[in-house]
Amino acid sequence: MSDKVKIAIDAMSGENSPKKIIEGIEISLKSNKENFFYLYGKKDLLEKEIHKKKYIKKYSEIIHTEDIILDDESPLTAAKKSKNTSMWKAVESLKEKKSDISLSAGNTGALLIISRLLLKTVTGISKPALAALWPNQNNLNVVLDLGANIECDEKNLTDFACMGSALFKSLFENPNPKIALLNVGHEKYKGNDVLKKTFSILKENKMKNFEFIGYIEGNHIMDGNVDVIVTDGFTGNIALKTAEGTANFITRNLKNSLNKLSMLLSYSSLAKFRSKLDPRKYNGAIFLGLQSPVVKSHGSTDSIGFAHSINVCNKIVKANLIERIKSNLITVDAKLDG
């Protein structure tokens, strides 16, 4: 088992868990048997689900936890209420080196707080960030931060650029990803002071690990010309959710506009279109900057979406993301003092 990727799963969080968790594992095992799953949650419920799919037993171990963090609990209260929740124990297994990566579909705020409480940050990183994959005209890009840090300085944004490029390289075959800063214009004089300072740092440092291409505006995020888009957690969260809302608005209205016959006639190409936009295919936000990686699945995704986030976990561990982050970092403090 030592050569397996050991994934610690909070099996009680998210809609329709633990059923979707076990079904997600089943789907992932069809194409990849490299993972071993530590399942944290109510033993009886998990055994009942696994009973139906006995061969999963060979790839998993159940660790009973009594308590559950709910989605609507305040993150701080939830994180502190018990050390015997499925989420706490799953993250704690990283600290104890029992597992390589942790995965939860639960309360994002609580997961961030628990992860920061239990796991140290990578030396040089003061604020961890939440990164996610975003579809574009060519493939997928990485956007961060998506809400872990409401306010950020130039040191944080520079760290995000370094961490985001390490993540991109871990997930895709690309030795030199293109990085841009999200701003209200591409001109140098646009934006706030933090952005201008970050621009200078990234421009002046000779990057071995990524190419800084300057500012990018919101309408170009999905063009496919940039691999990693860096922003503070407030702006990133607004941008991600606005894109989600716009996509929902358009597809809902479109559905009402196509009659059944034309949908049938374009069936296969419409299926491709839906597949390209299917949010399950890029399910899995990654919490970057800690000594061990933590992945957050969307709470409302189904077993297919959860299987995708298992795949993200596998790639991150095999690509040795944490070491890549360490070797990518720029010492910004020295630069700012100089």
Next chain:
Amino acid sequence: MSDKVKIAIDAMSGENSPKKIIEGIEISLKSNKENFFYLYGKKDLLEKEIHKKKYIKKYSEIIHTEDIILDDESPLTAAKKSKNTSMWKAVESLKEKKSDISLSAGNTGALLIISRLLLKTVTGISKPALAALWPNQNNLNVVLDLGANIECDEKNLTDFACMGSALFKSLFENPNPKIALLNVGHEKYKGNDVLKKTFSILKENKMKNFEFIGYIEGNHIMDGNVDVIVTDGFTGNIALKTAEGTANFITRNLKNSLNKLSMLLSYSSLAKFRSKLDPRKYNGAIFLGLQSPVVKSHGSTDSIGFAHSINVCNKIVKANLIERIKSNLITVDAKLDG
């Protein structure tokens, strides 16, 4: 002519001007003859266009201006380079009370600077804002600020709420619009200090002119449950452009997914869908907070889009927007001192 709405048009700015400007006027005159147009720009070019549509002469007057502000000029340089640009003169006509409202499809930054240089702010407003219309499930809502102010405090955001509701009431039949603050969550503890302070001010003040319903997240902007969405200019600009980029991404991919026969079969319903999303229908961003109203048309819109922005100008003047703003304002300073 005194009962006409007098619109001062910067006739040289934007793509394909002055041709599209004159064609836009022609379209607007078909449904509405209440407007009179002061056309600022190169006399020979304007006369050449109007020569083809002689009856427009009755509704317009050309004022020759020698210089033009280009789209790619730095706003500050452009605003200061000459007082004989079509943009400068059109805004100046407001100061001189020759016209009621000014309309330009040119350089947004330069228009903001010139407007602030020439026109005083409404008493009590320190920062004017750029507002625009955004389609939603039911109709349209107002979003502001969209980029005039990169950094805002609670006084600014409260002013934006008051001005945005006045604008909404001027454009639509609704005595009590619903206002929300754009944030990363709907819970009270979410967001930065400025948002929390603004939330308190809007919650504690008894509003006669609008209903404050709290925070809204990016994915709900288009749901149609809120009429006015308030945010700082940085966030608003990112949100607007991200929505635009997402809409372009989806429609581009969709086009490639539907074969010709199915497009024909759903022709009329697809036409309705396209019409609902047609950005020309909500063309016209409004610069709020000055003693006179200034409207910015999208530079790349066509004559139909420009005609829509003329319609916005007409509504604003007839609804007496500036007086509505004045009567809507909350004295926030007193509240903050108390």
